[in-house]
Amino acid sequence: MKNEDLFAAALQLSAPWFITKVDFPGTAGTSAARELHIHIDFRKGAEFPCPADGCGKACPVHDTRDLVWRHASFFQFPCYLHVRVPRVLCPDHEVRQVNLPFVRPGSGFSPL
Numbered sequence: 471m472k473n474e475d476l477f478a479a480a481l482q483l484s485a486p487w488f489i490t491k492v493d494f495p496g497t498a499g500t501s502a503a504r505e506l507h508i509h510i511d512f513r514k515g516a517e518f519p520c521p522a523d524g525c526g527k528a529c530p531v532h533d534t535r536d537l538v539w540r541h542a543s544f545f546q547f548p549c550y551l552h553v554r555v556p557r558v559l560c561p562d563h564e565v566r567q568v569n570l571p572f573v574r575p576g577s578g579f580s581p582l
Contacts, residue, residue, distance in 0.1 A: 477508055481572045486516035506549040512556060518568040520560035529558035532565050539573070
């Protein structure tokens with residue numbers, strides 16, 4: 471199993487989401503702080519459900535924003551998720567940021 475697959479499973483990511491890169495900078499055996507950096511993207515052409523309450527229509531991506539979330543202790547190390555976050559254009563609700571699979575109650579991730 472590749473690192474990307476392991477972290478995708480831990481974050482409960484599924485298509486169209488995928489991990490592009492996992493970085494674990496720092497050198498073992500030194501006092502350098504070790505942090506885990508996970509980069510997440512989505513497949514080109516993906517549609518997402520409108521996040522407005524009760525809507526859920528499949529909508530095309532309007533634009534994206536690069537955002538970062540932090541988890542205080544993911545696998546015992548500070549963890550940062552670098553995500554290309556899509557916003558969809560819903561015919562009924564205009565432009566809205568999609569719901570992200572790892573942003574759920576109790577997940578421990580906070581936006582920066």
